[in-house]
Amino acid sequence: MRLYWQMRRHRTVVPLVVVALLLALAARAHGAGEVVVAVSPSEAQVGQPVEVLLRTFVPVGPSSISLPQPRSPHPVPSGAWDVLYAWDDYPFDVDADPESGPAIKIALTRDPSDATLWRGTVALPSAGRWTIRCRNFPVGTEGASAMVTVTAPSPLRSVDAPVLIVAGAALLGAFAGFVAGRRMPCATARPVDGSG
Numbered sequence: 001m002r003l004y005w006q007m008r009r010h011r012t013v014v015p016l017v018v019v020a021l022l023l024a025l026a027a028r029a030h031g032a033g034e035v036v037v038a039v040s041p042s043e044a045q046v047g048q049p050v051e052v053l054l055r056t057f058v059p060v061g062p063s064s065i066s067l068p069q070p071r072s073p074h075p076v077p078s079g080a081w082d083v084l085y086a087w088d089d090y091p092f093d094v095d096a097d098p099e100s101g102p103a104i105k106i107a108l109t110r111d112p113s114d115a116t117l118w119r120g121t122v123a124l125p126s127a128g129r130w131t132i133r134c135r136n137f138p139v140g141t142e143g144a145s146a147m148v149t150v151t152a153p154s155p156l157r158s159v160d161a162p163v164l165i166v167a168g169a170a171l172l173g174a175f176a177g178f179v180a181g182r183r184m185p186c187a188t189a190r191p192v193d194g195s196g
Contacts, residue, residue, distance in 0.1 A: 033058050033085060035134050036143040037094070045153045047123050052106050052132055052146075054092060054118040058085035086115035093135040094120065096148070099128045106132070127152045 038053045060083050095103040104122060111117040124130050130148045137144040 033087060034143060035092075035137065037132055037134055037146045039132050039146045039148050042147065043149045043151070044124065045151055046125065046127055047153075048150075049121050049123050050132075050148055052094065052108070052120040052122060054094065054108055054120075054134060056085055056087045056090075056116045056118070058083055084116040090136075092118060095133065095135065096122050096124060097131045097133060098124075098126060099130075101126065124148065124150045126150065 034057045036055045036057065038055070040051045040053070041048075044050050092108050094106045094108055096106060097103045104124070106120045106122045108118040108120040111119055122132075127150050130150055131145050132148060133139075133145040
C-alpha cells in the first residue's frame with residue numbers, strides 16, 4: 001500500500017513540476033522577446049498609406065537548437081537564433097516620429113493567419129524622414145524601428161493622365177502644321193500693274 005501512495009504522489013508531483021517549468025520558461029521567453037519592425041513602402045508620398053509590420057521573436061541559444069549559424073546581418077547577438085514566438089494580446093506601443101513635430105500613434109492588430117505578425121497602416125501627413133518605432137523597447141534597440149522617407153507629391157502627378165495626353169497631342173499637331181506650312185513653296189509674286 002505504501003508503494004501505491006508513493007506512485008500516486010509521484011504522478012501528481014511530476015506533472016505539476018513540468019507545468020511550473022513550462023510556465024517559467026514561457027514567462028522568461030516572453031520577457032526576453034524581441035521584435036522586428038518593417039515598413040512597406042520605405043519611400044512614400046505625403047498621404048500615401050504605409051503598411052507597418054511587427055514580427056515577434058524570442059532569442060534561443062545555439063546549444064538549444066542544432067542548426068548552422070545564421071547569416072549576417074542578424075538582429076541578435078552572434079551565437080543566438082531568433083525563433084518566431086507569438087505574444088498573446090501584448091500592448092505594442094508603435095508610433096511614427098517625424099524629424100520635427102508630434103508623433104502619430106499606429107494601431108496594430110494581429111494577423112489572423114500568423115500569430116507572430118502584427119499589422120497596421122499609417123498615412124504620413126508631411127514630407128521628411130519618419131521613424132516607425134516600437135516604444136516598448138529602448139531607443140536604438142536593433143530591429144525595433146524602421147525608416148520611411150516621405151516626399152511631397154509632384155505637381156504633374158496631380159493632373160489627370162488623359163489630360164496630359166490630349167494636351168501633348170494638340171501641341172504636336174500644332175507644331176507639325178507649323179512646320180508643314182513653312183515648307184510649302186510660295187507662288188511667285190506678280191506685279192499688280194501687269195508688267196510681269
